[in-house]
Amino acid sequence: MGLGPGLLDVLRDYYPIFLRGMVGTLKYAFIAVSLGSILGAFIALINLSKSKALNTLGAIYVNVLRGTPLLVQMYIAYFFIPIAIPALNSVSKEVYVLIALILNSSAYVSEIIRGGINSVDKGQTEAARSLGMTASHTMTKIVLPQAIKNILPALANEYIAMIKETSLAGTFMLYELMYTRTLLANKFLVWQPLFIIAAIYLVLTLVLSWGVRSMEKRFSVSD
Amino acid sequence: MIEKNEVLIETKDLRKNFGDLQVLKGISEKIYRGEVMTIIGPSGGGKSTFLRCLNMLEEPSGGQVIFEGVVLDAKSTDLNRHRQKIGMVFQQFNVFPHLTVLENITLAPTLELGVSKEDAEKEALELLKMVGLEEKVHEYPRKLSGGQKQRLAIVRALAMHPDVMLFDEPTSALDPEMVKGVLDVIQDLAESGMTCVIVTHEMGFAKQISDRILFIDDGIVAESGTPEELFEHPQNPRTKDFLSKVLY
Numbered sequence: 485m486g487l488g489p490g491l492l493d494v495l496r497d498y499y500p501i502f503l504r505g506m507v508g509t510l511k512y513a514f515i516a517v518s519l520g521s522i523l524g525a526f527i528a529l530i531n532l533s534k535s536k537a538l539n540t541l542g543a544i545y546v547n548v549l550r551g552t553p554l555l556v557q558m559y560i561a562y563f564f565i566p567i568a569i570p571a572l573n574s575v576s577k578e579v580y581v582l583i584a585l586i587l588n589s590s591a592y593v594s595e596i597i598r599g600g601i602n603s604v605d606k607g608q609t610e611a612a613r614s615l616g617m618t619a620s621h622t623m624t625k626i627v628l629p630q631a632i633k634n635i636l637p638a639l640a641n642e643y644i645a646m647i648k649e650t651s652l653a654g655t656f657m658l659y660e661l662m663y664t665r666t667l668l669a670n671k672f673l674v675w676q677p678l679f680i681i682a683a684i685y686l687v688l689t690l691v692l693s694w695g696v697r698s699m700e701k702r703f704s705v706s707d
Numbered sequence: 708m709i710e711k712n713e714v715l716i717e718t719k720d721l722r723k724n725f726g727d728l729q730v731l732k733g734i735s736e737k738i739y740r741g742e743v744m745t746i747i748g749p750s751g752g753g754k755s756t757f758l759r760c761l762n763m764l765e766e767p768s769g770g771q772v773i774f775e776g777v778v779l780d781a782k783s784t785d786l787n788r789h790r791q792k793i794g795m796v797f798q799q800f801n802v803f804p805h806l807t808v809l810e811n812i813t814l815a816p817t818l819e820l821g822v823s824k825e826d827a828e829k830e831a832l833e834l835l836k837m838v839g840l841e842e843k844v845h846e847y848p849r850k851l852s853g854g855q856k857q858r859l860a861i862v863r864a865l866a867m868h869p870d871v872m873l874f875d876e877p878t879s880a881l882d883p884e885m886v887k888g889v890l891d892v893i894q895d896l897a898e899s900g901m902t903c904v905i906v907t908h909e910m911g912f913a914k915q916i917s918d919r920i921l922f923i924d925d926g927i928v929a930e931s932g933t934p935e936e937l938f939e940h941p942q943n944p945r946t947k948d949f950l951s952k953v954l955y
């Protein structure tokens with residue numbers, strides 16, 4: 485048995501499959517990070533609140549999701565959600581896996597938002613409060629506009645990390661880049677898809693990282 | 708002389724702990740409307756903490772702060788409304804870097820007092836003229852010197868029409884050549900009748916501007932009096948010791 489067809493031949497013959505896989509990867513990463521951001525913002529508020537009980541709950545949430553492998557979280561979502569919530573039985577299995585991705589991302593995003601808010605000098609809050617500004621005006625008009633410079637690039641980096649993480653979703657037959665390996669293995673193509681997939685991941689992450697760096701540069705100029 | 712009989716701020720046995728550290732050990736003082744009070748004392752004695760308790764930036768551990776007859780550290784008090792009447796100027800300026808000079812001044816009055824944008828800007832321009840910053844209206848604070856930032860911080864507080872201004876070492880972070888410009892603004896303000904409470908290490912300034920000086924040491928008011936009493940005839944050995952170190 486020889487090496488079989490070369491990389492370019494495989495890419496030419498099957499590019500629609502890779503393309504669909506790439507779109508799937510970008511889509512799942514986007515869903516995970518954008519919904520994860522909304523959830524993560526609430527978690528950040530819980531962690532920043534003055535209530536010790538809420539802080540503890542938030543810390544448990546973040547630590548569990550960051551301290552256990554995403555793959556384990558996906559398995560739990562995949563097998564446990566349909567048992568625990570029978571009403572969700574009719575929902576596509578894709579959704580269970582996505583829930584794991586979203587929850588996982590929300591834990592990381594909550595820390596990004598918390599870090600961004602904490603990075604704003606405490607004197608800013610004190611100045612605003614000493615002017616008699618309400619806590620919510622202080623947050624929306626003074627703290628968040630300054631925190632966003634740190635939050636946005638970190639969020640973009642989270643999206644890049646998530647592009648790699650979603651490769652685990654292929655295990656559950658979600659159509660993303662890594663899943664194309666399973667499809668093509670059925671056609672006795674074993675090694676070629678792996679290199680093509682790796683190359684596509686690399687291009688995606690490099691291009692996006694470059695974009696993030698120029699975004700950071702723009703922000704630092706306006707400092 | 709201004710009649711000094713209306714108590715504007717009163718502290719009653721004010722205490723503050725940070726964990727096990729007792730920083731304020733019971734301070735009872737009255738600050739009268741129109742009075743200029745400066746606070747001096749060694750580093751770590753609790754001057755900033757005392758000042759920050761007056762507008763509840765630090766929550767007292769015990770005792771009371773009464774401002775215009777209202778107990779500030781009572782649960783039912785609408786703190787924001789009273790803070791609007793207590794301006795504060797910080798050592799580190801704390802101007803808002805993401806807002807222009809003009810916006811720094813107009814933000815709080817428009818948001819919290821419901822002043823129209825037009826009126827707020829008109830007043831901001833007058834205030835900026837008063838402190839010689841009218842040319843910087845549309846600049847961002849990063850283009851300002853330290854002294855200009857501090858003058859901006861002062862008029863930002865004034866735009867809320869406070870009844871008292873608190874200053875925490877307003878010139879300590881400034882290059883020497885910037886100090887006078889800021890002290891002049893504070894002096895004008897004091898002479899216009901504004902009640903001022905000023906923590907400072909500028910002894911000459913304290914001597915010249917104060918109606919009364921508090922010497923705070925180790926969490927208590929160790930001595931207080933007119934500049935003449937405190938500087939010429941200090942009674943407490945700790946005051947004498949402190950003054951001998953800071954006056955050449």
Ligand SMILES: Nc1ncnc2c1ncn2[C@@H]1O[C@H](COP(=O)(O)OP(=O)(O)OP(=O)(O)O)[C@@H](O)[C@H]1O
Pocket residue numbers: 725728730748749750751752753754755756757
């Ligand atoms: N947030 C805080 N947490 C813990 N300790 C604090 C805090 N703020 C102040 N302290 C402590 O309280 C004491 C008094 O501090 P404070 O800032 O009131 O002194 P100060 O008289 O203003 O000194 P300085 O002249 O150096 O400004 C110091 O020992 C300081 O370390």
Ligand SMILES: [Mg+2]
Pocket residue numbers: 754755756876
């Ligand atoms: Mg101090």
